[in-house]
Amino acid sequence: MIVVSGTDTDVGKTVVTAAIVAVLLQAGRRVAAYKPTQTGVGPDEPGDMAEVTRLTGVIGRDGVRLRAPMAPRPAASLEGAVLPSLTAHLSVIGALAEHHDHVVVEGAGGLLVELTEAGETLADLAAARPRSGVVVVARSGLGTLNHTMLTREALARRQIRSLGIVIGAWPEQPTVIEQTNRDYLGALPEGLLGAVPWGAPALAPAVFADESAAWLPGLLQRLGTP
Template structure:
């Protein structure tokens, strides 16, 4: 069973679109892919959440959402306020193992950052990655401030002896400023891990067929694509 845990350095950095792109890239190679969202917050009953967006963009992908809480808060807080049962790491592991028995790859998309609490005991996505012995893909912002949050996430992973698969820019601007251009070269050093892609800003608004056709061009070979970090960095300087 192959599993990748997808986290971010914070909220709104592009985790869902990156997850969809990775799913699309591996589907293009003929692999079966499933996506698990342990906890969706801030979405009402009946509304499409992150899993639906990954399925819409990624194509023939199986999506599973384990819990949904109405308020846009950390999962543990949202569950407490809604008087609902929180999602525990063991719940996620069980779901992933079931899906892994029938799929080549399972992607686990977290909520917020690596250490956002899932339950009242303080469990986090890092605990999920540890139990699954799965590598973690970190989605980062492009601009000023991203080196600090990237380094902090990398330190948290290292302290827990978790494998960082690499980092990927979740929303690369059409007109990158000086900080964004310089960050391309500095991100691997801050992360202590390779830069594995840059998804263009607004990619999620593409028609699904266009998204799937282009996804591999945004991702490095390790994520099923053809993107080259060195060439991309040199081109935007």
């Protein structure tokens, strides 16, 4: 299981999820995508998995869909919904893993956002499944070093494997701050898997697929054989 988390909401997790799916498809792997909790959508409104489908063709699944654009627990309580348990998510992921080489799971917000009624987080989900790794999606600009280091520390404390960091939106003309951030993140032990260029979501899906491997040059080697 490849868990796509991030330093925050809106950092580009969905686009990075799509890029990871695209790289794996190009490598001939069978890939499934899953979003345990999708908030901020009405019953027929597209969520993050619809964006992954648009960019890659892979049809992603949602564990639960909630209307309010907020963290899952308050969003569920606003509409009187009960969030699926960690066991329920693990069984969906287990079923997907039977027929796919990789299950790519996109979190909601950052790593420690509560996903279940019992208050379990994406970190708990990652820790509960053997051979899981977490990709940390980070912003490029000021503040990202602290947020990234906090997320890494939370992973290390739980002995969850970090597969590496991905910058969600890398500008064409980076500032000195962005370039030094990238250099710093790249020098960490797990390092940078890559960066998705700014504007990638607007690319035609065929171009997105063709270019994705160049954005995440470290991914396939880091994952090894399925």
